[in-house]
Amino acid sequence: MAQTSSIEWTEASWNPVTGCSKISPGCQNCYAARMARRLQAMGITAYANGFQVTCHPYLLHLPLSWRKPRRIFVCSMSDLFHPLVADEFILAVLQTIDQAKHHTFQILTKRSERLAALANKYGLPPNVWAGVTIESADYLFRIEHLQSVPAAVRFLSLEPLLGPLPEIKLDGIDWVIVGGESGPGARPMAYAWVEAIKEVCRNQGVAFFFKQWGGKNRKKTGRLLDGKLYQNFPAIKPLPITF
Numbered sequence: 001m002a003q004t005s006s007i008e009w010t011e012a013s014w015n016p017v018t019g020c021s022k023i024s025p026g027c028q029n030c031y032a033a034r035m036a037r038r039l040q041a042m043g044i045t046a047y048a049n050g051f052q053v054t055c056h057p058y059l060l061h062l063p064l065s066w067r068k069p070r071r072i073f074v075c076s077m078s079d080l081f082h083p084l085v086a087d088e089f090i091l092a093v094l095q096t097i098d099q100a101k102h103h104t105f106q107i108l109t110k111r112s113e114r115l116a117a118l119a120n121k122y123g124l125p126p127n128v129w130a131g132v133t134i135e136s137a138d139y140l141f142r143i144e145h146l147q148s149v150p151a152a153v154r155f156l157s158l159e160p161l162l163g164p165l166p167e168i169k170l171d172g173i174d175w176v177i178v179g180g181e182s183g184p185g186a187r188p189m190a191y192a193w194v195e196a197i198k199e200v201c202r203n204q205g206v207a208f209f210f211k212q213w214g215g216k217n218r219k220k221t222g223r224l225l226d227g228k229l230y231q232n233f234p235a236i237k238p239l240p241i242t243f
Contacts, residue, residue, distance in 0.1 A: 005073060008211050008223070008231065009177055010106055013076040016060050016093055017085055018046055019053040020078050023110050026135030026160055029185045032077045053084040060096055069102045081111035081118070090118060098125035108133060108157055112145035119149045129153035129175075129234075136163040147172040153234045159211060160186075164193045168200060174234035175207045180214025180221070189214060194225060207232040 005013045020032065032051070039047040046056055063072060074080055074097075080090060097105045108131040109115050115130065124130060130151035132142040135158070146154050153174045158165065160181030170176065178197055180189035194210065201208040210230040213221035223229060 005076070007073060007076065009071075009209055009233075010073040010076075011070040012066070013073045014059070014063055014105075015046065015056070015075055015077045016062075016096075017053065017055050017075050017078040017080055017082070017089070019049060019051045020082055021053070024135065024139060025162060026110070026133060026139075029160075029181060029183055029187075031183060034183065036077060053078065053082050055085060055089050057089075057092075060092055063096060063100045063103055063105075066100075066103070069104075071104045071106060074105050074107045079109050079111055080107055081109045081114040083111070083114070087118065091122060094122070094125060094128075097128060101125075101127055103127060104129060106131065106155075108155075110139075110142070112142035116145040116148050119151070124149070124151050126152050129155055131155040131157055131175075133157045133159070134165070135160055137165055137167060140165065140167060143169065143173070152236055155234065158197065160214065161189045161193055161197075162187055164190070165197060168197065170200060170204045170206045173206055175209065175232075176201050177209045177211055179211030180218075182212060182214040182216070182218040184216065186215050198225070198230070207234045209233070 005011060036047050036051040040050045104127050106129045110133050112132045128151055130149045132146045134140060134142055134156055154172060155175035156173060157177045159177060159179035161178055178194055181187050198208050208230050209232055210223060210225045212218050212223050215221045
């Protein structure tokens with residue numbers, strides 16, 4: 001299980017759940033599905049089922065063994081709020097997060113309605129950053145679900161960004177990540193879409209992180225926007241909540 005991550009906005013990944021299913025156009029060229037197939041072919045135990053949704057109870061307490069504080073992306077190879085993941089298992093994940101108070105846990109989902117329902121029913125540990133993925137204007141409704149979530153940080157991952165978001169509203173949002181699609185079949189991202197989002201973030205005081213232009217060779221296209229590197233992180237606000 002990875003103790004480091006190549007994803008620019010996090011430091012480690014933790015996958016107590018692996019596997020997923022496609023829910024919207026952003027899933028079309030899923031990097032996790034490609035990676036899971038490779039890991040299955042390599043004989044990695046956690047991927048014996050390939051990209052079928054699989055819970056791994058033996059990995060539930062892994063972050064407790066990591067002494068150095070770090071930002072941890074939860075379920076980088078899945079979606080914690082997938083309908084095949086039982087409420088009880090999600091709560092077990094959150095209990096580990098609550099125990100590992102020295103870490104920050106970044107939970108990102110496309111199943112925003114379930115995130116909101118469970119977070120409002122049970123609460124979230126104060127070291128959780130809760131986020132939703134939005135790839136086009138058709139999925140802006142996920143922001144409304146996120147806005148109801150009691151989290152220390154609420155963030156958006158606009159990746160892969162597949163269209164303009166002229167009506168995006170960032171009330172209650174602390175952080176926005178923007179990125180183009182990478183890998184085989186990558187769909188293009190327009191400069192104007194990125195620039196418009198950057199300006200909305202600047203005007204509303206929201207931290208802006210530009211992850212990548214994407215394309216088949218993301219190293220070649222790079223991470224610079226107008227010759228600058230944008231990798232701002234959100235300010236942490238204390239929450240009077242317990243889990």
